Amino acid sequence: MGDTDRAARIAADPRYGALLQRRGRFTLGLTAVMLVAYFGFILLVAFDKALLARPIRSGGVTSLGIVLGFALILLAIALTGIYVRRANRDFDAAVAALVRDHRA
Amino acid sequence: MIRLVVTLLALSLPGIARADALTGPTVQQATNWTAIGMFAAFAALTLAITRWAARRTRTAADFYTAGGGITGFQNGLAIAGDFMSAASFLGISAQIFKDGFDGLIYSIGFLVGWPIILFLMAERVRNLGRYTFADVASFRFAQTPVRSFAAVSTLVVVLFYLIAQMVGAGQLIKLLFGLRYEYAVVIVGVLMTLYVLFGGMTATTWVQIIKAVLLLGSASFMAAMVLARYGFSPEAMFADAVAVKTMLATRAGETAAVAQAAGRSIMGPGNFIKDPVSALSFGMALMFGTAGLPHILMRFFTVPDAGAARSSVLWATGWIGYFYLLTFIIGFGAIVMVATDPRYLDGAGALIGGGNMAAIHLAHAVGGNLFLGFISAVAFATILAVVAGLTLSGASAVSHDLYATVVRKGQADSAAELRVSRRTVLVLAVAAIALGILFEKQNVAFMVSLAFxxxxxxxxxxxxxxxxxxxxxxxxxxxxxxxxxxxxxVLTILSPAVWVAVLSHAEPVFPFSSPTIFSMPLAFLTIWLVSVTDRSARGIVDRSGYDAQRVRAETGIGADQASSH
Known part of the structure; x- marks a missing residue:
């Protein structure tokens, strides 16, 4: 029963509630950015092919679609990087404190 | 040739109906001894690793999770190795070679599931589970029903994915190595069995890591060689590619205006996605399907803790994203270096060996015969790494979820569970070889899209x-x-990819190329509706278990620790 009791003590700690709220908001925001960017891109592919085919510079050939596509790949990598950085610095410390202060 | 092209494309490109007629046999090429020699070296190395891994694989935990001692960096590479298939390398670069921009849509779909896995699932999955994603899904629920569902669903995904890979492997190896289809399927099946049966997750992980390094290394080399021709200016490369496509269209007898439009068309979306519903549905299948693949989720149990699970996704996303950027350059490189070179073209101006050979011919163009053999061996290694991961995942669903938990109610000891795992590996391998041979002449285009x-x-x-x-x-x-x-x-069977292309009906019952836009929201809705109207005693237990589960998921207390060696 040690774990159950320990879980209940952690759940009752206000720092735990604050952590969930902080982490929840953060991950929800990042998830929303990824979803909007990706499905926005898919909708452009479905509805406005001409826009994506337009060159970014007059006289050039590199199209807006290629730039956006590459940007989306880099965005996916950047978002995971942003999450990991915040989790390593903030969330891990908060979790460690909770686990340390509520021993089994 | 069309058959192979379509099969391989479909392997890598789930969700899209390839309704094209599948006719014409694959042409067996001359036996390629350089490639076979290099592949033999890869096989020898991986079998030596398997021998080493076999000595470390004693318990069920060793078998399923490599003892949980893989680092985040290693796991990230292994995930990338598990996920980047030969078909996606050859298929996507071939699509880019043919249509330009459209290939990028696939690449992006394959990548964007990873951040979602990280934000919502990876750490919680690691904290709650031991061996399979069913551990997590059934954590606070009645074990038998939830695990049975998860195990069946895992087996469905694994089986379809596996058949598609086996058929693709047979076709590809026939083409690259000049071996008979059946030999190729049997070699893949036997090697995969040896890795998984004796080396378990440890051997599988290292096969995936080696393959990832080889694939990323050779793709980097090819992309660098292509870009170097243009002083590392993508704009100059794209301009040349547009000029090549325009020239080819002119040569085919088009008017100047039409030819120019054909050249420009590779810079924007073509007719690859036809209707908006299919586009969205396909996008959903790629993004959320990635987050539900059992052999991918299983990789999170090989690391010691949630922090390592987190960093493995960062590494995996980075490598996979980098790989797709390379693939795009390689596809364009093939346009500028292969499409106009008579060495790679037949009399009609088509690629020798078929459309999927674009990257292979480019390998020859930038690195000669030796590098061509190397790339062929890498393609073979790539397939092995993917099927090994799939087999291990299927075996764990049977032994850990069905046998140990459902049949033996958690009373099975580690040795008995391990025995069942290994028998399942044999059964799956025999089934994969048999089905691979059986489906040689079939259209398996729908199978990966079905798995996703x-x-x-x-x-x-x-x-x-x-x-x-x-x-x-x-x-x-x-x-x-x-x-x-x-x-x-059911909707996949009724869709154009099966109803028309495989079952030869005139019109599909379900007109869209992917069912996901309907099936996924309906699944969510049903879970919600049935749960809120559930007045059973079990339902009360399920809901009341949430807080404890959440504490453990968020903090990792009580999480399964890495076993010591």
Whole structure:
């Protein structure tokens, strides 16, 4: 029963509630950015092919679609990087404190 | 040739109906001894690793998770190795070679599931589970029904994915190595069995890591060689590619205006995605299917803790994203270096060996015969790494979820569970070889898209709501999961990819190329509806277990530790 009791003590700690709220908001925001960017891109592919085919510079050939596509790949990598950085610095410390202060 | 092209494309490009007629046999090429020699070296190295791994594989935990001692960096590479298939390398670069921009749409779809896995699932999955994603999905629920669903769903995903890989492997190796189709399928089946049976997750992980390094290294080399011709200016490369496509269209007898439009068309979306519903549905299947693939989720149990699970996704996303950027350059490189070179073209101006040979010919163009053999061996290694991961995942669903938990009610010891795993590996391998040979002449284009649709419509909703929604109950999860799985299956059969292309009906019953836009939301809705109306005693237990589960998921207390050696 040690774990159950320990879980209940952690759940009752206000720092735990604050952590969930902080982490929840953060991950929800990042998830929303990824979803909007990706499905926005898919909708452009479905509805406005001409826009994506337009060159970014007059006289050039590199199209807006290629730039956006590459940007989306880099965005996916950047978002995971942003999450990991915040989790390593903030969330891990908060979790460690909770686990340390509520021993089994 | 068309058959192979379509099969391989479809392997890598789930969700899109390839309704093209599949006719014409694959042409067996002359036996390629350089490639066979290099592949033999890879096989020898990986078998030596398997021998080393076999000595470290004693318990069920060693077998399923390599003892949980893989680092985040290693796991990230292994995930990338598990996920980047030969078909996606050859298929996507071939699509780019043919249509330009359209290939990028696939690449992006394959990548964007990873951040979602990281934000919503990876750490919680690591904290709650031991060997399979069913551990997580059934954590606070009645074990038998939820695990049975998860195991069946895992087996469906694994089996379809495996058949598609085996058929693709047979075709590809016939083409690259000049070996008979049956030999190729048997070699893949036997090597995969040796890795998994004796080396378990340890050997599988290292095969995936080596393959990832080889694939990333050779793709980097090819992309660098292509870009170097243009002073590392993508704009100059794209301009040349447009000029090549324009010239080819002119040569084919088009007027100047039409030819110019044809050249420009590779810079924007073509007719690859026809209707908006299919576009969205396909996008959903790729993104959320990735987050429900059992052999991918299983990789999170090989690391010691949630922090390592987190960093493995960062590494995996980085490597996979980098790989798709390279693939794009390689596709364009093939346009500028292969499409106009008579060495790689037949009399009619088509690629020798078929459309999927674009990257292979480019390998020859930038690195000569030696590098061509190397790339062929890498393609073979790539298939092995993917099928080994799939087989291990299928075996764990049978032994850990069905046998140890459902049949023996958690009373099976580690040795008995391990025995069942290994027998399942043998059964799966025999089935994969037999089905691979049986399906040689069949259109398997729908199989990977089906696997992604099932993962997105069955596994993903069940796993997500079991993790994040207090109100979920056993009854709701099983009802919604089964509905999602069933709908994905039935609608795929009724879609153009099977109903028209395989079963030869004139018109599809279900007109869209992917079922996911219907099956996934309906699965979520069913889980919600059945859960909120669930008045059973079990439902009360399920809901009341949420707080304890959440503390453990968020903090990792009580999480399974890495076993010591």
């Amino acid at each position: 649709a099932v993962a997105a419509s069955g596994n993903f909703p069940v796993l997500l709501l079991s993790l994040l929604w207090r109100g979920a109950t056993t009854r709701g999860l099983v009802a919604g999961g089964c509905l999602g799985l069933g709908l994905a299956l």
